[in-house]
Amino acid sequence: MNSAISCAAKASMPPIKTVRVIIKGRVQGVFFRDWTVQNARELGLNGWVRNRRDGSVEALFSGEPAAVDDMVDKRCRLGPPASMVTALNAFPSDDDPGHGFQRKPTV
Template identity: 70%
Template sequence: MFTRSAPTALFRLKFAAGASVHSGHSMSAAASPNSASLPPSKTVRVEIKGRVQGVFFRDWTVENARELGLHGWVRNRRNGSVEAVFSGDPDAVQDMVERRCRVGPPSSVVTGIASFPWNEDPGQGFQRKPTV
């Protein structure tokens, strides 16, 4: 049976054990002790045009993105382009987009690349997705 004194006894136990008591107001993300330890992250969606299908561009992208520790995915588009989302360390994302994808694997010919900010969750790891 639950009595009126049980909550008081529980409070006393927690207080005596050194548990902190707060007013119920949540801490802001900026004041959270864990927020300062999170590394900066950048997420972009990239469209790559040119001879980028049938030249192992997706497999090459998966290999390079994993090497850089990025999260996200890559897939072919029916219009002949390749689309990818890269998320992680801003320098690694920049390297993937500007240095690696701009050139691509040996058999590819990249004629254009466009990068856009992306706010959706890229998921864990780096995946190859089906064509859309």
């Protein structure tokens, strides 16, 4: 493939946004991870979610910027019905999200 075609192919690819999120509050034992998997898949995001031993939930969301923003700013700030989010910190990430969205073991 020549470089002109390579550059054109990259230019036509939609932008991808990847963020790592730490969510605190009543977020464990309330189906937050399963809810996150369902919502992320609905939005077509790649990444993962897992519980942390400190009681928080950590997630990596990657995909179309508007979908990532929706997941972080709207959905995760509210969480599933039984949860109570008290803090949410999101920061850019270069981590590989893999393909699809999955639940990972606690760390």
